[in-house]
Amino acid sequence: MGSMLNDEMLKIVKAEHHDPFSVLGIHKLNEKEIVIRTFHPFAEKIEIINLDTKTKRKYKMEKIHPDGLFEKVLKRKTFFKYEFLYTDSIGNSWKSRDPYSFLPVLTDYDLYLFNEGNNHKIYEKLGAHPMEIDGAKGTYFAVWAPNAKRVSVVGNFNNWDGRVHQMRVLGSSGVWEIFIPLVQEGDIYKFEIKTQTGELLLKADPYATYTELRPKNASIVYDLNNKHRWNDKKWMDKRRETNWFEKPISIYEVHLGSWKKKNNDEFLNYRELAHQLVEYVKKHGYTHIEIMPVLEHPLDESWGYQVTGYFSPTSRYGTPEDFMYFVDYMHQHNIGVILDWVPGHFPKDAHGLGKFDGTALYEHMDPRLGEHPDWGTYIFNYGRNEVKNFLISNALYWLDKFHIDGLRVDAVASMLYLDFSRKEGEWIPNIYGGRENLEAIEFLKYFNSITHKYFPGILTIAEESTAWPGVSKPVDLGGLGFSMKWNMGWMNDSLRYMARDPLFRKHHQNELTFSLVYAFSENYILVLSHDEVVHGKGSMINKMPGDYWQKFANLRLFYSYMFAHPGKKLLFMGNDIAQFNEWNCKKALDWNLLEFDSHKKMLKLIDDLNRLYKENPELYEVDYSPEGFEWIDYNDAENSVISFIRKGKNPDEFIVAVFNFTPVVRYDYRIGVPKPGFYKEILNTDSEIYWGSNVGNQGGIYAEHIPFHGREYSINITLPPLAGIYFKWKKQ
Incomplete structure (x- = not known):
């Protein structure tokens, strides 16, 4: 039985050996003998084939344990290359090299x-x-x-x-x-x-x-290498040099499983989605898509936020190669792809990361640190090097292997605060006694630094709902280092305001104007995301007050206000067609609504907003500095009207935006303007082309030398009901 020791042999048989290579494979017994051992429970007999001899000489192995442990002692001093010929109890045979004859690959x-x-x-x-x-x-x-x-x-x-x-x-x-x-x-x-x-x-x-x-x-088992021949060099080269802060960004947020479906209710695959989404996104003027987590997840209803396969694009829509094709096709048509990324928590599914080796490995041992009370999930242990490495390399993986243009980081607030959603006694303070999660903060700073270092031109975007300072400030200036941050304050305040009866809006003007107090404290994206149209919150159109016509007028007004307000833009799918039903991840969007004028013309408005937004640098060039914005009047609460100017870098490029949040037409409404000249009406959400009542200013109006609002010149305009209008200044 060679040199096999009983306890070592039993560890192999019981499958409890931490280093089976020390027992199995080829070993020296002494100066004159070598031994080869293998374990195979299905083999009745095993022969060794010497691959170094021309005749491929065979040696029959001896079964030294009934469970399938085999051994052969050979009188020779040197090792040789060999394979096994296995035969099972019913006569099937197969050959294989010995897994225990190879050196480690990892250095x-x-x-x-x-x-x-x-x-x-x-x-x-x-x-x-x-x-x-x-x-x-x-x-x-x-x-x-x-x-x-x-x-x-x-x-x-x-x-x-x-x-x-x-x-x-x-x-x-x-x-x-x-x-x-x-x-x-x-x-x-x-x-x-x-x-x-x-x-x-x-x-x-x-x-x-x-x-x-x-x-x-x-x-x-899947080999990512050489799977897909990328054709997006032009996009990738341009991306590297792009300053996105001064570019138009209009994001269409998509859940791939419920955007559209096949007739038999099956999912479209990544390739079908690529072609159909590109056509839609290009036609309606978006610059980017943001896809809800495509990282593998067990449950459709989690929308992808309960991740079990961080490195796997979900197989619901095809193979990883299909997903590469999807991103590549977007890039070839100048559409950026932002991926939703979930480093804040992971689910407790038995096959997932939780208690991976029988201990809290990826998560914290103590549930006060390691479990999320809201979502019934585990929280990553950001202080553990290998866990940090897992997440950082995961972020880099999507940017590297799939050419992703940006990562939107989910639930950042839940990572930053140790007491997030916890009552007294349910959380453990940090070493200084505070509520900040110091390890998570360092992790996020490192994540932002390293992704931008390796992939200049990509975006990292924080979904962060608190007033944490410097989320989108550079790390070396004390910030977290994100490129941009979702503006949840604007979203909450403005939606609360829009839901009010226009009769009472005058008492809540500050809900409309407060966002401008902090608009330049971060690099904001204005978002109307999936989170606003689920769980009984109602669809965008259903949040709007009034009768059928007023609902549409209010929503058109709101969208025009959003596109004029400083900050990049994001709309969730279905918002742009004014879908009445709440989003349901099990069903495709209600595309049949586009047979009705009210919905079709809402989409036409989105087309024109996206086009105007991209054509006019005033609306995007100076998004993150007060120089790009100037109030004309925020005090007219009595009429529920606000007016402001958006400015580009060129002092001769500016747009005057005026919004009437009541259903009353306001004739002879005068506002001060910066310069004499013609103010061309480039957008009026009450136009009949958008299903409005067609009240307006007949294409534009000349400024008069009548001082108003502290300005030397003014224009006397007609304000349509529940409408937004943009005037672009033209020199006389």
Whole structure:
């Protein structure tokens, strides 16, 4: 029985060995003998084939344990290249190189950087990677599970038996690895983890690049390299040089599963979506799409926010290659792609990251730090290097492998505050006794610094609902380093105002004007996102007061106010067609509404708003500085009217915007203007082309030398009911 020790042998048989390579494979017994051992529970007999001899000489192995442990002692001093010929009890036979005859692929330096939290491309090392080693084609597997007793790869290639492909742990890194010959792209697998208490866990690969379609959840071996030939060089080169702060950004937020569906209610795939979305987005004038998380998730109803596969584009809509095609096609048509990203929390599904090796690995042990009371999820432990490395490399992965143009970071407020949604006694203060999550703050700063360093020209966008200072200020100036931040204050105040009966709006003028007090404190995006049209909040059109006509007039007015207000823009799908139903992720949008004039003409307004927005630098060029905005009058609460000027860098380029938030036509309404000349009416939301009542100023009006609002010149205009109008100054 060679040098096999009983306890070592039993550890292999019981699948409890942390380094099966020390027992299995080829080893020196002494100066004159070598031994080859293997374990295979399905094999009745195993022969060794010497690949270094021309005749491919065979040696029959001895079964030294009934569960399938085999051994052969050979009288020779040197090792040789070999493969096994396995035969099972019914006579089937197959050949394979020995997984235990290969050296580790991960280097000490890889592991050092990973344990330090700085292996930015660790996704190229951990996970499953098809490759060829020493003439053998197969797949290399590696996973971090530092507290496991034993880790195995199980899959359709080994009967899901954790005894067959036991992995070795590499030093003190906590990383387990093995190269398995013959395992190829398309094979499905998981990691079987035996915990220190003897419990068996079946876990999906945290770094898997492809996953089975729900309700299945195994990982799929998939080679991302050389899959797709990118054709977006022109876009990528231009992006690198673009200053997005001074460019128009109008984002169409999309949930891919419910934008449109096939006739039999099936999902469109990434390629179909690419073509149909490009056509729609181009036609209606958007510059970017923002896709709700396409990271793999088990439950449709989570909309993608409960992620179990951080490196897997969801298989609901196709393969990772299909998703590459999707992004590439967008870029070829000058559409940017922003991906929703969820580093704030992860679900408790048994196959996911939670209690990964039997301990709180990715999350905190203490539920006061590690569990999210609102969402029933785990919170990442940002202070742990390998967890930070997982998330940072994940962000870089989407930018690197899929050419994503921006990451919108979900629920940033929940990351920043230790007491987020917690009562007294349910949270643990930081080392200074405060409520700030210091590790999460450092993580976010690092995330923003590193993504912009590697990929200049990309955007990072915070969904952050509090008054945390400097969210979109550079890290070296004490900020968090995001490019932009969602303006939740503007959204809440303005929607509250719009929902009011116009009769009472005069008492709440400040809800309309307050956003300008802080409009330039951050780089804001004005958002009317999916969050505003779910959970009983009603659709955009249904938030509006009044009869049918007034609802549409109010919404048109609101959209025109949004596009004139400083800040980039985001509209969720369905908002632009004034869908009456709340968004339902199970159903396609109500596209049939476009058969009705009221809805069709609302979409026409969005087209024109997007076009005017992109054509007039006054509306986007100086979004983040007070120089781009000037009030004319915010005090006319009695009439519920506001008026202001938007200015570009060129002093001769400015737009006067006036908004009447009542259903009353206001004739002879005078406002002060900066210069003499002609003020061309470039937008009137009451025009009949938008389903309005067609009250207006017959194309424009000349300024008169009549002082008003502290200005030397003024215009005397007609204000349509519940309408916004833009005047563009033209020199006489």
